[in-house]
Amino acid sequence: DIQMTQSPSSLSASVGDRVTITCQASRDITNYLSWYQHKPGKAPKLLIYDAFNLETGVPSRFSGSRSGTDFTLTISNLQPEDVATYYCQQCDNFPLTFGGGTKVGIK
Amino acid sequence: QVQLVQSGAEVKKPGASVKVSCKASGYTFIRYYMHWVRQAPGQGLEWMGIINPSGGSTDSAQKFQGRVTMTRDTSTSTIYMELNSLRFDDTAVYYCARGLEARPYGMGVWGQGTTVTVSS
Numbered sequence: 001d002i003q004m005t006q007s008p009s010s011l012s013a014s015v016g017d018r019v020t021i022t023c024q025a026s027r028d029i030t031n032y033l034s035w036y037q038h039k040p041g042k043a044p045k046l047l048i049y050d051a052f053n054l055e056t057g058v059p060s061r062f063s064g065s066r067s068g069t070d071f072t073l074t075i076s077n078l079q080p081e082d083v084a085t086y087y088c089q090q091c092d093n094f095p096l097t098f099g100g101g102t103k104v105g106i107k
Numbered sequence: 108q109v110q111l112v113q114s115g116a117e118v119k120k121p122g123a124s125v126k127v128s129c130k131a132s133g134y135t136f137i138r139y140y141m142h143w144v145r146q147a148p149g150q151g152l153e154w155m156g157i158i159n160p161s162g163g164s165t166d167s168a169q170k171f172q173g174r175v176t177m178t179r180d181t182s183t184s185t186i187y188m189e190l191n192s193l194r195f196d197d198t199a200v201y202y203c204a205r206g207l208e209a210r211p212y213g214m215g216v217w218g219q220g221t222t223v224t225v226s227s
Binding site for chain 2 (some may be wrong): 049
């Protein structure tokens with residue numbers, strides 16, 4: 001199975017800050033990675049697919065990048081509505097696997 | 108608009124079975140793979156399995172093989188996930204999700220979730 005190691009597990013930042021979440025795959029998954037935002041009591045929401053591509057309707061302050069097996073989700077201008085838990089997911093091979101999640105809060 | 112509507116909350120005893128439904132609307136049902144994902148209390152997201160609504164073929168995570176059955180009804184655009192031999196640690200919110208058109212292993216639209224509680 002492909003392991004997805006996500007860090008940090010939680011962070012707190014100020015409104016307007018740039019926030020970075022990383023995810024490392026245990027082996028090459030090329031660009032087959034998605035990022036999701038999950039708020040309590042709601043369904044997860046797709047933010048980024050294929051490592052870089054912004055899902056329709058997602059604010060442009062969200063972006064994704066890749067370097068080898070390391071993937072990054074960046075929120076460039078943190079807003080109060082971005083408080084949520086964020087998950088990466090590899091879309092390369094069964095079983096599909098998620099990172100452990102990063103809980104983002106506001107200072 | 109594209110929508111996935113799941114069945115309501117369930118409370119089951121250990122050893123029982125539960126069947127969760129997910130009705131799709133707003134798109135051509137057979138064109139998109141569908142997934143089941145769960146989240147236990149205080150835990151992260153866990154992929155359970157996938158079904159191809161066109162032919163009905165499925166694949167599931169090894170930990171659920173032998174306990175999970177995924178089916179579909181093309182006449183009602185509905186998929187089903189049945190989990191048997193329920194244990195306390197199957198208590199979770201269960202989600203269905205639609206795969207992406209070009210990347211079926213990504214999940215672009217999600218149902219609202221179904222809470223399954225296993226309690227004696």
